Amino acid sequence: MSVRTGVPSMKRIAEAHDRPRFKCWRCNDGATRLERAHAVPSMLGGSDSDPSNYALLCPQCHVDAPDILDGKAFWRWVEHGSVVVEMWDSFRSSALLEATAIKGEDWVVAQFDNMYRMAIFDATGLHEGINPATRSWAMYSAARIVLAMAAPTPATQW
Ligand SMILES: [Zn+2]
Structure with a gap:
């Protein structure tokens, strides 16, 4: 079984959060292809299959995002950078x-x-x-x- 089997689609992630599917949730950039960013990384116990554990971010915001155990702090960063x-x-x-x-x-x-x-x-x-x-x-x-x-x-x- 592939490790990525349970990874939710961008559509499911956007629906789970009631947020846009084609604009970065951090910077609102709609020009680049978005990526699925874990709120809590899987190596720290975050879910790979739960759409609520992902944000849709542009590649730059994904690189800049905090890579941390504290999910609340991650979402605060998504909102306020x-x-x-x-x-x-x-x-x-x-x-x-x-x-x-x-x-x-x-x-x-x-x-x-x-x-x-x-x-x-x-x-x-x-x-x-x-x-x-x-x-x-x-x-x-x-x-x-x-x-x-x-x-x-x-x-x-x-
Ligand atoms: Zn962005």
């Missing part, structure tokens, strides 16, 4: 500043390094390398954990 990446980056900066104020820089640098590595290996797809959105999400996730370790009841919420 670079704005979401900026929010992840800004959360990371303030969370690390807050943690540094509590635990000091050496502690934060060491913990962040560990947590970032864990996020990359456990929660991102490595097959196509780490693109900027994937890296930003992994750093955001690591910073969330570091802040939770430094301050069990964090002042910063997002």
